[in-house]
Amino acid sequence: MKALPHHYEVSLNWKDDRYGTLTAVSRPAIEGGPPPEFDGRKADWSPEHLLLASVDLCLMTTFMVLSKKKELKIKRYESRISGTLDRTSEGLTFTRILQEVDIEVAAGDVEKTRKLIEAAKKYCLIGNSLKPEIRLDARVRP
Amino acid sequence: MKALPHHYEVSLNWKDDRYGTLTAVSRPAIEGGPPPEFDGRKADWSPEHLLLASVDLCLMTTFMVLSKKKELKIKRYESRISGTLDRTSEGLTFTRILQEVDIEVAAGDVEKTRKLIEAAKKYCLIGNSLKPEIRLDARVRP
Numbered sequence: 001m002k003a004l005p006h007h008y009e010v011s012l013n014w015k016d017d018r019y020g021t022l023t024a025v026s027r028p029a030i031e032g033g034p035p036p037e038f039d040g041r042k043a044d045w046s047p048e049h050l051l052l053a054s055v056d057l058c059l060m061t062t063f064m065v066l067s068k069k070k071e072l073k074i075k076r077y078e079s080r081i082s083g084t085l086d087r088t089s090e091g092l093t094f095t096r097i098l099q100e101v102d103i104e105v106a107a108g109d110v111e112k113t114r115k116l117i118e119a120a121k122k123y124c125l126i127g128n129s130l131k132p133e134i135r136l137d138a139r140v141r142p
Numbered sequence: 143m144k145a146l147p148h149h150y151e152v153s154l155n156w157k158d159d160r161y162g163t164l165t166a167v168s169r170p171a172i173e174g175g176p177p178p179e180f181d182g183r184k185a186d187w188s189p190e191h192l193l194l195a196s197v198d199l200c201l202m203t204t205f206m207v208l209s210k211k212k213e214l215k216i217k218r219y220e221s222r223i224s225g226t227l228d229r230t231s232e233g234l235t236f237t238r239i240l241q242e243v244d245i246e247v248a249a250g251d252v253e254k255t256r257k258l259i260e261a262a263k264k265y266c267l268i269g270n271s272l273k274p275e276i277r278l279d280a281r282v283r284p
Contacts, residue, residue, distance in 0.1 A: 005228040005237070006179040010194040014219035018206040022195045026184040030172065032199040037148040040203075042168040047200035047268045050192050052152040053164045057174040058189035061182075064160040077156035085267070086147040092267045095147070125227070125234045126189045131271050 019044060037085075048083065052097070054126050055134065056081040059099060063120035072112060076104035094132040100139075107142035114140050161186060179227075190227065194239070196268050197276065198223040201241060205262035214254060218246035236274040242281075249284035256282050 012032070014020040018040065019033040034040030035048055045053075056079055067074055084096040099121075105113045117138045121127060127134050154174070156162040160182065161175040176182030177190055187195075198221055209216055226238040241263075247255045259280045263269060269276050 001181065002179045004234075005226050006177075006190075007224060007226055008177065008179075008188075008190045008194055009222060009224045010191055010198055012195075012198045012202055012221045012223070014202060014206075014216070018203045020199065020202055020219075022199060024187065024191045024195070027187050027191070028173075028185075030187070030195065031170075032195070032203075034203045034207075035148075035150065037144045037150075038203070038207075039143065043170075045166065045169050045172070045199075046150075047196045047203065048148075048150045049152055049166045049169070050196035050199065051268055051271070052150055053154075053166070053172065053174070054189045054192035054196060056152055056154045057162065057164060057187075057192065060154055060156060060162055061160045061174075061176045061180070061189065064156075065176075065180075074156075077162075079154045080151060081154070082149060082151045084147045084149055091265070091270060092146075094267075094271055123233070125236075126193055128233060129193070129236055129273050131273055 048085065052081045052083050055097065055124070055130065056099060058124045058126035059101070059120055059136075062124045063117055066116045066120055066123075070112065070116065072105065072109055072116065074103065074105060076102065078102045097130075097132050097134045098137060099134060100137045103138065103140045105140065105142065110140050110142060114138065190225065194223045194225050197239065197266070197272065198241060200266045200268035201243070201262055201278075204266045205259055208258045208262055208265075212254065212258060214247065214251055214258065216245065216247060218244070220244045239272075239274050239276045240279060241276060242279045245280065245282045247282065247284065252282050252284060256280065
């Protein structure tokens, strides 16, 4: 890890209507706009999808770092994150975020893996930056 | 807008090491991993970059919806979002998020536009879901 603090930057160039292109040095551009639920195009990434992607990717990268430290061999890791957006007294917000993770490891590593994925959730800096509570449903199997 | 609540879903398929592919129905896949600051590859989108992208895109889409309602003609809209990650008593977290927005409108619309971009920040549901405070620096000019 590089010395702290770290600095991250993303640029957004508006194209037309409610659509624009997101760029971050040396990464492929992402076409963004509102989701279909807000009458946007299905081919564009929405703020809602990008937020969920960020949370789910953070859990995985954090988990993989912890697994490497503990010399745990991961056979398979797949996850799905879902978010529910609803109106509350605070306005429109995510009222529920659920991460469902499927992990395959050796039979002797199941318990250790369960602890590590819980630890990864605790240390995930993106999840910790969000106000809505995030539920983790982890299935670990040999 | 479709009836609430809305549901959003993103999937993540682990490839190897700390890298995986993010997908959301009908959108191009995003290759994700840790950022170079955490010894990741420069070509992948990181959780940190995706979070910032989400916040910045939300401001733009919200602003464009408000502008359309007020029949404001936007000539140009560009923005840049930067985030500083540092260690605090709460752990590693974003200590500063700054949105810099450049907007070009007709000379008579400058004041109206300033108010609308402030309103968009207030209503941006992603920004409102984050714990770290977000500063907006909007330059509106004819």
